[in-house]
Amino acid sequence: MGTRGRVTKVSVADLAAELDVSTATVSRALNGSPAVRPELAQRIREHAEARGYVANRMARALSANVSRAFVGFVIPYVDTPAYSSVAAECARLLSADGTQLILTITENDPERELHQLKDLVASRVAGLIISPSTHILEASKQLLSNLPVVEFHRACGIAAPGVFSEDEQAMSEAVLHLAALGHTRIGYLGTPEALSNGAARLRGLHRGLELAGLDRGAVAMRLLEPTTDNGKRGVRDLLDGSRPPTALIVGGGALSIGAAQAVHESGRRLPDELSLVVYGHPSWFALSDPPLTRITVDYQDLALRAARLLNTVLDSGPARGGEPEPQFVTAQLHLAGSTGPPPKRAHASDRKSRR
Amino acid sequence: MGTRGRVTKVSVADLAAELDVSTATVSRALNGSPAVRPELAQRIREHAEARGYVANRMARALSANVSRAFVGFVIPYVDTPAYSSVAAECARLLSADGTQLILTITENDPERELHQLKDLVASRVAGLIISPSTHILEASKQLLSNLPVVEFHRACGIAAPGVFSEDEQAMSEAVLHLAALGHTRIGYLGTPEALSNGAARLRGLHRGLELAGLDRGAVAMRLLEPTTDNGKRGVRDLLDGSRPPTALIVGGGALSIGAAQAVHESGRRLPDELSLVVYGHPSWFALSDPPLTRITVDYQDLALRAARLLNTVLDSGPARGGEPEPQFVTAQLHLAGSTGPPPKRAHASDRKSRR
């Protein structure tokens, strides 16, 4: 008995007919309206249960013409902790409210993104949590401006609230840490300035240099899209010159993975021959030896804030009022075994010879 | 111009009124029905575009009463490559058909799972891609049996097709590899037999032992839920005895991470003092030194098959006909630097003394 044969096809009308009451009463009972006699309500609910009735969210949403049935979750990638852990947490938090997450992956392609945003609008999502692609289209911004939106990780200049990691300080600390150890030639591998977080990290870098009294020109830089391959490429590039940097800072999760590999492959010993500061979720670097000095972000906290922010925005409609206030989760610099004093040139040749 | 002010509220009726045609005609034109005069159709489409019309998928689905608008994606965790990379690929493939993925994370909790399955049914998903929780409830199975379902990674004994990694062979190879190196005391850390893939790996282990002429009793085993912490715990446990194994095989991604860390923390040198075979996505072990001998699965391929299978199932309804044929993606054993001959006891004490 119970839910047999094919997908649920019991409707409110069926229940109403079977119990010889009106659809309205059934609806009220099922939604816990106080307007229905408790005993009747109970009977209706039991019958619904017995018949395996499951309300159709689409019909409900259609009728209510405003519902929190769905929320879009738009990200460039999902197979990286910076996104997957936020996705996990958001799904968790929202599902508690009975809201379902529609997962959408842009692969950082603006066209795909636009297309998917349209689909999301078509699904009448209540709102959107998004980490925009690097070169978002005007049309996409247009769509976003008419929807309750929360940004995270990356901002694209629309009037929406967001949650971001506050990387500037950690970044600047990283520079100061290296400078204090005696490094003067630092290499930086980061994401493009077109990415809001890329820009933020760069600002941190510059601030650190300034505070350390180092010249901007002294920093060799590579700004690349965040992929593991680019991480490798970038590091090889940076280490390749005649006077390579003695320390490397990587500003980006995927880049860091590739970077760490490339450094390892280069055969340089950490921290004796090179200092390295990476960025990202600890799980990625758990196995590295020595443990890497790194900048980490509490993604779970970030997700929590994003979900909360979304709820706020859902209650007040899209981009209303003045400037929405962005929130920040501050990144932390953790010292570990991959940073140390620069190799001393004078002795370096001695050392080398002992090989 | 274009999509101004608030969320799209242009409806078919609006368009019809504005162009002085019937809603039926508009609908036909928009859906490319040949029954409408090309020139008119063109005009309608242009007008719709100009007015920023976006069809309401819910209404459409409701009316059609069967649609591929949504598919549920139900997994225990998402912040692990085994799931996140499959999610990414499935979202990609399905979005090409205009199908959206509703992401649902059970955290391996049967109650949550049931609840979420109900929500998914309520959303009238066309079908489901699921990796069931360890102890799935009967009620959940019940729901699943009335829906087009594709399983992956884990099977829960419903009559649904699925895609799984074929771990038995790789597992058995791993054992033979270790046996050939001379190991006789092997430790195994894996997932519970209640998990279908845990059971499969165990079968592989046993088969390997048999082929190697080793006694099952010779294997110290820990079967734990797949978490990083359990990986650590399990390894500590296994290495703790008076005659600890000389080689460790880990059957599970999250377990492997923890295991590798614990091994590292134990100070044992790989492969001289201990041999280690891990399981999982290469990205997780990219930074380990020495590179780890490991069993890997092509998750992208697996996702591709899952998506294809879903399409098939969607075309034929739930669990119809006889036994659905499961598909397999064979896991591969990659040899690397973490496996070698066991430490020779005779010399072991010598070695120890040199400390």
Next chain:
DNA sequence: ATGAAAGCGCTAACAT
């Protein structure tokens, strides 16, 4: 080739 109208499953006025 086009229109009128019914209905998908539900909720929310508006009665009673």
Next chain:
DNA sequence: ATGTTAGCGCTTTCAT
């Protein structure tokens, strides 16, 4: 407290 009815936005017979 319960019933009637009118939609929500779309597709789809059935007419014309």
